[in-house]
């Protein structure tokens with residue numbers, strides 16, 4: 001028996017933010033394996049610059065955000081390619097967001113309506129100032145070239161018939 005036994009100690013300390021209560025910095029990291037399961041064709045579609053929704057095999061209702069079964073009649077759906085041009089149904093400008101998007105604030109989220117589609121699609125709108133966006137404004141889809149298999153692989157930009165963005169002219173020199 002050795003009563004002088006000690007645990008080995010390291011030389012690094014702890015980052016302390018506060019003592020009452022004690023708040024310390026603790027690094028936390030995890031790899032998370034996430035299956036898209038039956039939603040996989042939507043993400044695969046984004047890599048081919050396609051927006052995949054679903055259509056009910058019973059009543060024909062078409063869903064912009066795909067779902068396995070119809071919200072109306074409960075029948076199974078099948079995959080259905082959506083148009084890539086639509087209109088702004090509504091929009092909001094976010095001045096705060098989750099950690100992944102904080103650096104991009106303010107940014108604009110839109111709900112897109114498509115001809116022949118019964119539900120709306122949530123996405124980002126870029127290339128338009130918040131005060132230049134109008135309900136009904138035409139928008140078209142764009143896709144990340146280096147896809148990440150995330151919903152953000154698709155975003156929207158003002159469409160062909162959208163009013164041109166207001167250009168702010170620099171002040172004329174006064175000298």
Ligand SMILES: [Zn+2]
Nearest residue numbers: 056059070073
């Ligand atoms: Zn249905």
